[in-house]
Amino acid sequence: MAAAKEIRTQIGSIKNTQKITSAMEMVAASKMRKAQDLMKASQPYAKQIRNVVAHIADANPEYKHDYMVERTEVKRVGYIVVSTDRGLCGGLNHNLFKAVLKDAAAWRDQGAELEFCALGSKASSFFNKYGGKLVAAKSGLGEAPTVEDLIGSVKVMLEAYDEGRLDRLIVVHNEFVNTMTQQPVLRQLLPLSPDMGADEQDDENARPGSWDYLYEPDAKALLDNLLVRFVESQVYQAVVENGACEQAARMIAMKSATDNAGDLIDDLEMVYNKARQAAITQEISEIVGGAAAV
Amino acid sequence: MANSFTCNIVSAEASIFSGSVEQVIASGLMGDLGVLPGHAPLLTELQPGPIRVIYDGGKEDNFFVSGGFMEVQPNVVTILADSAARAADLDEAAAQEARQQALRAFNDKSSELDYTRAAAELAEAVAQLRTIQQLRKKAGKG
Structure with a gap:
């Protein structure tokens, strides 16, 4: 019966694991709803500011902000990589890092140097291992990140851009397609690319090239503030969207872990029953054999 | 419908207002400004203060923003507010309290x-108080 007892303990420990994973699944499901609400709530602002900035890029402004000018030579590329703080969310972070490395390799082949800003502890530990140049990191954003949490790290990257240490700034995060699907996206923040708002642009207002805004107080001060706000809001949107992705991915990962534990238990129970049956049969035949010998 | 245009007010946390209006009055950095349909494209920074939107037929609504940006296009006005609230939600007592606290901190320069x-x-x-008082005055008149 020794084998049967071992199997029974194994089944017990798998059952415990299953309880944990199914609890985590339920927690992730309820957190996902909250994270999705947060994502939806911040979408209008991100979308409107993208529209406004697309209009500015369309216009023919008297003052060209530094962020609007495409630099001829791209010597350094900065990435803001948005990851999760915790693991156990399937291949979410892994896929994201793969996408970053692929894009980064393309830039490196063109002779560009790379700098990274890691949001979320998974990204910073990844770049520590991988050996990328990490210039800013922020983790512990929690479930309800605020714009204030991000200002610091965004500022580091913007200052680098202002000083010419970076010629391009890209934000990388997971896009929430639906609960089952999340896919990594890379989006160029700086310099502003004209196709940025193309899909959202209402055509009535598209009159490229020939007009300019009236600015109050003046173009420089206004655009300085507005474009910084724009970058911050895009990064914030990336972070909350990634948060929703994290919970969805964790829910799916935990659901499949629970299912797998169930399969494992079924298999082990079959083995256990066979072992038990074999032991009983053996005992009976021993008794019968013993009785016959008497 | 030529004399109305679309107005969107969004804050970082939510979409506050979106609809067709006749006039928008906002407090820009250089002073209050009213926007009518067909206004030239304009970008301005906003001061903390009230935003009044006037619908077709003269009905109006008040919002409060604590700074932000306003973009004017001939047929759409977009207000990117740092944080916005319907003016009726504002609590005068809370605003007074905030002002007192700010004044104290203001005078006490040695503080952290x-x-x-x-x-x-x-x-x-x-600015919050200004919004409330404006509402009061109007309520008194009407």
Whole structure:
């Protein structure tokens, strides 16, 4: 019966694991709803500011902000990589890092140097291992990140851009397609690319090239503030969207872990029953054999 | 419908208002400004203060923003507010309290609170009060 007892303990420990994973699944499901609400709530602002900035890029402004000018030579590329703080969310972070490395390799082949800003502890530990140049990191954003949490790290990257240490700034995060699907996206923040708002642009207002805004107080001060706000809001949107992705991915990962534990238990129970049956049969035949010998 | 246009007010946390209006009155950095349909493209920074939107037929609504940006296009106005609230939601007592606190921090320069932040808080509290008082006055008249 020794084998049967071992199997029974194994089944017990798998059952415990299953309880944990199914609890985590339920927690992730309820957190996902909250994270999705947060994502939806911040979408209008991100979308409107993208529209406004697309209009500015369309216009023919008297003052060209530094962020609007495409630099001829791209010597350094900065990435803001948005990851999760915790693991156990399937291949979410892994896929994201793969996408970053692929894009980064393309830039490196063109002779560009790379700098990274890691949001979320998974990204910073990844770049520590991988050996990328990490210039800013922020983790512990929690479930309800605020714009204030991000200002610091965004500022580091913007200052680098202002000083010419970076010629391009890209934000990388997971896009929430639906609960089952999340896919990594890379989006160029700086310099502003004209196709940025193309899909959202209402055509009535598209009159490229020939007009300019009236600015109050003046173009420089206004655009300085507005474009910084724009970058911050895009990064914030990336972070909350990634948060929703994290919970969805964790829910799916935990659901499949629970299912797998169930399969494992079924298999082990079959083995256990066979072992038990074999032991009983053996005992009976021993008794019968013993009785016959008497 | 030529004399109306679309107005969107969004804050970082939510979409506050979106609809067709006849006029928008906002407090820009250089002073209050009213926007009618067909206005030339304009970009301005906003001061903390009230935003009045006037619908077709003269009905109006008040919102409060604590700073932000306004983009005017001939047929759409977009207000990117740092944080916005319907003016009726504003609590005068809370605003007064905030102003007192800001003033205290303002006068007490030795305190840890840095000066610029206190000044910003004070401006915001004063603007909230301005919105409330404007509402009051109108309620008294009507």
